[in-house]
Every structure is written in structure tokens, then in C-alpha cells.
Amino acid sequence: MLNKILIIGIILSSLFGKERADTQLNTIPITFAGTPFYLVENGHSAINYIWLHGDEKTAKMALDHHITLFPGKAFFIQNDNREIPYQSTIIDPNRLFSREGSLHALKKFKPYWAPGTLKKALDEMDLDRSQFLEKLMPEKDGLLIAVHNNSQGYNVKHELRNSQKMSLKYQQNPRDFILCTNESDFEKLAIGPYNVVLQDTVMDRDDGSLSWESLRRNVRYVNIETRLGYLIKQKKMLEFVSKSLN
Numbered sequence: 001m002l003n004k005i006l007i008i009g010i011i012l013s014s015l016f017g018k019e020r021a022d023t024q025l026n027t028i029p030i031t032f033a034g035t036p037f038y039l040v041e042n043g044h045s046a047i048n049y050i051w052l053h054g055d056e057k058t059a060k061m062a063l064d065h066h067i068t069l070f071p072g073k074a075f076f077i078q079n080d081n082r083e084i085p086y087q088s089t090i091i092d093p094n095r096l097f098s099r100e101g102s103l104h105a106l107k108k109f110k111p112y113w114a115p116g117t118l119k120k121a122l123d124e125m126d127l128d129r130s131q132f133l134e135k136l137m138p139e140k141d142g143l144l145i146a147v148h149n150n151s152q153g154y155n156v157k158h159e160l161r162n163s164q165k166m167s168l169k170y171q172q173n174p175r176d177f178i179l180c181t182n183e184s185d186f187e188k189l190a191i192g193p194y195n196v197v198l199q200d201t202v203m204d205r206d207d208g209s210l211s212w213e214s215l216r217r218n219v220r221y222v223n224i225e226t227r228l229g230y231l232i233k234q235k236k237m238l239e240f241v242s243k244s245l246n
């Protein structure tokens with residue numbers, strides 16, 4: 001199975017190089033806001049996957065495993081922290097999927113920008129975002145699946161306020177849940193064993209996350225969120241989502 005997999009990317013770290021000794025390199029770079037991504041492609045499918053927060057290693061390992069078994073394209077950020085370096089600051093890559101979100105992200109760790117420089121950065125980000133999304137977004141009627149991990153605090157209850165439907169399972173830890181943006185996907189996912197919420201309405205206050213941009217584009221999006229360290233759980237959730245929505 002592994003030799004069916006192609007990695008397209010510019011630079012592979014020695015770590016990835018060792019793991020994927022039998023893969024092929026393509027010279028087309030994939031970057032977003034200056035940070036490279038590498039792409040693992042297994043066969044053909046209308047499902048694309050993304051791992052976006054470099055510190056969420058469980059999600060990375062789960063997706064690494066999943067893409068060897070299920071067809072699709074998986075985009076992996078090449079970064080070790082949640083934030084990525086950008087000019088003289090750092091920014092959360094999952095807050096850059098709108099101009100408004102980018103504005104807040106750029107100012108979060110660098111409140112002061114010299115006159116004109118913030119607008120220039122936002123203009124560049126607009127261009128960069130549209131080029132990246134062109135590669136990332138699945139083909140028509142396809143599905144985009146993001147994998148994330150959480151540490152203390154964040155759980156499904158924080159998403160209920162923005163959700164139109166929910167299916168909470170009392171046996172499940174509230175920190176393990178699936179968020180989706182398509183109602184018929186929700187109905188399929190809700191019959192499974194996991195916590196699921198539906199967010200299919202764009203909110204006034206857009207935080208620049210990929211889920212809202214997917215919703216604006218009418219692209220079916222699923223976020224699989226699990227506790228950091230719960231690798232088997234996240235692998236099972238990925239498998240469940242792929243099998244339920246293929």
C-alpha cells in the first residue's frame with residue numbers, strides 16, 4: 001500500500017524522509033503564509049484531509065496512518081508549533097481563512113504595525129489564501145476533513161452556542177467530538193457512537209477558521225477533534241467519518 005503513496009512537496013524533513021523512504025517528490029511547492037505543507041496522496045478520492053496545527057501530534061499520527069488505508073489527499077503543515085512564523089510575528093494558521101480573521105491574527109502578537117504595512121500584509125494574505133485554497137479544497141461535492149487535538153478546557157460544549165443541531169453521547173468524553181457543516185452528513189454521523197454538532201449557518205463574527213470558509217464556499221467540511229494523546233480514538237473517529245461519508 002505504501003508504494004501507492006506519493007508525497008508532493010518541496011522539503012521533507014529528515015524525520016519524514018525516514019518514514020517515507022519509498023515516496024516520490026514533486027517540485028511544486030505548497031505553502032500558505034510562507035509555511036510549507038507536504039501532500040500525501042493515496043489513489044483517487046474526493047476526500048481531502050488537513051493537519052494544520054503543528055503541536056497537535058496525535059492528530060498528525062492519526063492522519064498519517066489513515067491516509068495509508070483510505071484514498072484521498074492529506075495536507076500536512078511543516079511546523080512544530082500551533083502558530084507559524086510570519087514576518088516579525090507569529091500567527092495561528094487556522095485564523096487566516098478570511099481577511100477579518102487575518103487582521104486579528106496579525107495583530108494578536110504584534111499590536112503595532114508601521115503605517116501601510118498591515119494593509120500590505122492583508123493584501124498578500126488574500127492572494128496567498130486563494131492560491132492555497134485552490135489546492136486544498138476538494139473537487140465538486142467532495143469533502144474536507146480537518147484533524148485537531150485539544151488540551152485542557154476546550155470541548156464540544158463551547159461549540160453548542162454556534163451549532164444548529166447536536167448529538168451528544170453521555171458515554172463520550174466531551175473533548176472528543178465531530179463538527180460538520182452539512183446537514184445530511186450530520187444525520188449520517190449522528191447515528192454513530194460519537195459526539196457530533198452541525199454548524200451550517202455563517203455567524204456574523206467570523207474568526208477566520210477553515211470551517212467558516214468551507215461553509216461560505218458550500219464545501220462539506222468535517223473537523224475531528226480529540227484529546228491530545230488519544231491516538232486510537234482519533235484513528236477510529238477518522239475511520240468512522242470516512243466510511244460514513246464516502
Ligand SMILES: [Zn+2]
Nearest residue numbers: 053056148149
Ligand atoms: Zn487545532
